[in-house]
Amino acid sequence: MTPSPDPSDRRGRWSDLDRPPLNATGLRRALVRPGGLWTSLDVVQHTGSTNTDLAAAAGPEGAVLVAEEQSAGRGRLDRTWSAPARSGLFFSVRLTPGPGVPVGRWGWLPLLAGVATATALSRAAGVDTALKWPNDLLVTVDGQERKAGGILAERAGDSVVVGIGLNVSLRAAELPVPTAGSLALAGAAVLDRDPLLRAVLRSLEDWYLRWRDAGGDPGPSRLAEAYAAGCATLGRTVRAELPGDRALVGEAVAVDGDGRLVLATGDGVQEPVGAGDIVHLRPASSGPAEASAPSEE
Known part of the structure; x- marks a missing residue:
């Protein structure tokens, strides 16, 4: 029997079998655990912006909101973008560094998210991901650096909402501009979004806790060292x-x-x-x- 289309997805949940939906139950089972950073994980079929939604919702640190599709995704300076449903990872997390981390060091959070994402993609997908300061994720396609994702950090009360957008299975004909890229075009060994999202969130938890425990100091947490090693901007x-x-x-x-x-x-x-x-x-x-x-x- 053919599954009925999900009414919340205009094109149907199973309209593109190359892009299966995320397994929300499996993701929660793998990531949300007592004593861990991630306290909740929700997957919605469609929304305007996960950053906007999460910033507007009161809740504890560690909330994760993932969208299969966004219609009003935002970057820095309110730049907008869109991508086909289930073609990438579009998610936001709530982080609350607390009084132990001076507000002046919160500027490291988007850089930290970049290091965590690049580290995870190298391990889980076999893709060398470089960082363009302050918030772009670059992959190599046909010998050229292409932007495959970006990071947006926004203050929300005593928390910071960090959004990550990453093109995973985007095909050449679907690129918003010729200079864009995706993990698929970069020759990734893995395009299954479930293990990729697990890898990124586990890496983000590891780097964030290390940085927070060091009082936000990028030196002792080795964040500065890792960022400098992966930043394509430095030296240019x-x-x-x-x-x-x-x-x-x-x-x-x-x-x-x-x-x-x-x-x-x-x-x-x-x-x-x-x-x-x-x-x-x-x-x-x-x-x-x-x-x-x-x-x-």
Whole structure:
């Protein structure tokens, strides 16, 4: 007997057998446990934005909200994007660092999420994932770096909601722009989203608890070391486009203790720029119309 379509999915739950639905029960069984970080895990068929939904809902630290499809996914500066249903991982988590972590160090959370995701994908999918500061996930497709995902962190009271969007099975014809990528196009060994999501959430739990236990210090938690090792931005000359039509060109030489990118300019000055100050960060040779793949939460 053919299963009846799920009315919450406009195209039917089983409309694309190459993209089966997530197993919410199995995910909860694997990830939600006494003493662990993750306290709840819900999968919805369709929503506007998991970040918006989770930020609006009161709840404890460790809530996870996953969507099979988003119609109003958001990146930094309210940039929007969409992707076919069940073609990727679109989820948000609630983190509450608490008084033991100074608010000034919360800027490391999107970088931490990038390290955790890249580490998980390397192990679970065999894909080398690089990080573009502050919040992009890059894979290599046909010898070129392509954006396959992004991270959005938003303050919600005494918590931070971190959203992760990752293109998993997106085909070339489905790319929103030619410069986008996906795990499938990067030759991933695994495209099953259940083990990929488990791997990312376990890695995120490990890195977050290590960072929180170190008082948010990226040094003792080894977060700074891991981020520097995986960051494709460092060592390159970039152009930081700032509000007010200002621009700063320099070599990206470091990420400072607050998660800001440090640029060494031509006049010998080292200037830190924060993620909240950046409109665009591009290679210094790129023109103003360079497109980016809209693959953030």
